[in-house]
Amino acid sequence: SPGHSHWNYADQMAWTSDFHSCGGASQSPINIQLSETIFDPSLRPFLLSGFDVPEDEKLKLKNNGHTVVLDLPDNLLIHNGLPQEYRAAQLHFHWGSRGAPGSEHSVDGKRYSGEIHVVHYSTEYSTIQEAMTQPGGLAVLGAFLEAGSEENPTYEHFLTYLPQVSNEGQDTEVPGFNISGLLPGRMERYYRYNGSLTTPPCFQSVNWTIFNDTIKLSERQISMLEDTLHRDDEEILQLNFRNAQHMHGRIILANFR
Ligand SMILES: NS(=O)(=O)c1c(F)c(F)c(SCCc2ccc(C(=O)O)cc2)c(F)c1NC1CCCCCCC1
Ligand SMILES: [Zn+2]
Numbered sequence: 001s002p003g004h005s006h007w008n009y010a011d012q013m014a015w016t017s018d019f020h021s022c023g024g025a026s027q028s029p030i031n032i033q034l035s036e037t038i039f040d041p042s043l044r045p046f047l048l049s050g051f052d053v054p055e056d057e058k059l060k061l062k063n064n065g066h067t068v069v070l071d072l073p074d075n076l077l078i079h080n081g082l083p084q085e086y087r088a089a090q091l092h093f094h095w096g097s098r099g100a101p102g103s104e105h106s107v108d109g110k111r112y113s114g115e116i117h118v119v120h121y122s123t124e125y126s127t128i129q130e131a132m133t134q135p136g137g138l139a140v141l142g143a144f145l146e147a148g149s150e151e152n153p154t155y156e157h158f159l160t161y162l163p164q165v166s167n168e169g170q171d172t173e174v175p176g177f178n179i180s181g182l183l184p185g186r187m188e189r190y191y192r193y194n195g196s197l198t199t200p201p202c203f204q205s206v207n208w209t210i211f212n213d214t215i216k217l218s219e220r221q222i223s224m225l226e227d228t229l230h231r232d233d234e235e236i237l238q239l240n241f242r243n244a245q246h247m248h249g250r251i252i253l254a255n256f257r
Contacts, residue, residue, distance in 0.1 A: 007200050009240055015200050022202035027245035028195030029104035032210065032252055037191060043255035045188045046081035046141075046209075051088075053176030061161050065168035065231045066199065067092040067240055070158060076179065078120060078139070081190070082207060086120035086139040089128045091182065093117070094198075095145070095225045097238040102226075103144050104198050104241045105210050112214065113222050114145035115241070116182060132197070137205040143184050145225075148216030154181030155217055162228040169232070184213035189256040198242045212256065 007015055016023035053059065053073060060071040069092040076088035095114040096102025103115035118141040121131035131137035157177040164172040189212035196204040229237040 009242070012243060015202065019200040019202050021196065021204055022200060024196065024202065024204050025246075025248035026194055026196060026204040026250060027202060028198050028206060028208060029106075029242055029244055030193065030195065030247060030250075030252070031106045031109060031244040032191055034108050036247075037252045037254040039257055040192070040253040040255055043190070043192055043253060044080050046078050048180050049077045050075040051180040052178045055175040055177065057176035058173040059176060060171050061158055061165055061174045062171035063165040063168055063229050063237070065237070067094065067237075068162065068165060068225075068229055070174065072118075072179065073176075077123070078141075081187075081209065082139050083136070085123045087123050088118060088120050088179075091116060091118040091179070093145075093225060094241045095222075095238065096241070097226055097236075098223065100239065102239055102241050105142060105144075106244060111241075112144035112146055113217075114225060116143050116145065116215065117141070118179075118183070132203050132205050134205055136194075136207050138197070138203075139207045139209065141183065141209050141211070143211040144214040145222065146214045146216055147219045147222050149218070150216060151218045152216060152221060154178065155215075155221055159221055159224045162224055166228055167230055167232075168237075182215070184211045184215055186213045187211055189213060190254075192253040192255070193250055195245075195250075212254075 062069050069090050071090050072088040079085045094104045101111040103112040120139045121128040125131035191210045195206050195208045196202050
C-alpha cells in the first residue's frame with residue numbers, strides 16, 4: 001500500500017512525523033505487567049466459525065517487506081469473547097533473530113520468540129479500510145510463539161511455502177487448512193486492552209486479545225521464520241517488532257486469576 005512501506009523498525013521514533021496516530025496515548029504493543037491487570041470474569045471464551053478452511057480453497061501468502069501475511073477467506077467469524085461479531089481478514093507474524101526474541105507484546109518484561117496476529121474487523125463495516133479508522137473497528141488475537149521439543153504440524157502447512165516468498169513483494173498460494181490450529185490449544189484464558197495497529201498508520205482502533213497459553217514450535221520451525229524472509233534491499237527480514245508503548249493510564253483486563 002502506497003506511503004506505508006518507507007518506514008522501518010530501526011527508526012521507530014520517526015513514524016510519528018508521517019503518521020500522527022503513532023504518537024497517540026493508546027498505542028500498541030505494551031508490556032503486560034501482571035500486578036497491574038484487573039480480573040474480569042465477564043470476558044467469555046471465543047466462538048470461532050469457518051476457521052477450518054478446506055484444502056481445495058487457496059490462500060494467498062505474501063511477503064510485504066515488513067512481515068509475512070496469510071490472507072483469509074471472508075467467512076471466518078468470531079464472537080462471544082468480543083462485544084460484537086468480527087470477520088477475519090489476515091494473519092501475520094512478528095519474530096526476532098537467531099537467539100534474540102521478537103514478540104511485540106511482553107509479559108512482566110519477558111519477550112517471547114515470536115507472536116502471531118489474527119486481524120479481524122467488525123461486521124458493522126463492509127471493509128477493513130473503513131473499520132480500521134473506527135474505535136473498536138478491529139480486533140486482533142495475539143499469541144506467543146515458543147520453541148518446544150515437538151514440530152507443530154499445523155504451522156508446517158505454511159512454513160514449507162516461506163522459501164517461495166523469500167523476497168519482498170512475492171506471494172504464493174497455500175491450500176486451506178484449520179486456521180484455528182495456528183492459535184494456542186487452550187483459548188479460554190486471555191488478556192484484553194484497547195490499543196492500536198503496531199505499524200503505521202498506528203490507528204487506535206484495535207480491541208486487543210493476548211492469550212495466556214503459548215504456541216509451541218520446534219527450534220527448526222522458529223528458525224524457518226527467522227532465516228527465510230528478506231526485504232527489498234536484500235536485507236534479511238528479522239526483529240520486526242515495535243517497542244513497548246506507554247499505558248497512559250489504560251488498564252489491562254484478565255479473564256482468569
Ligand atoms: N500488528 S499489525 O496488525 O498492526 C500489522 C503490522 F504490525 C505490520 F507490520 C503489517 S505489514 C505493514 C503494513 C503493510 C505494508 C504493505 C502491505 C502490502 O504491500 O500489501 C500491507 C500492509 C500489517 F499488515 C499489520 N496488520 C495490518 C495493518 C495495516 C493496515 C490494515 C490492514 C490489516 C492489518
Ligand atoms: Zn502484527
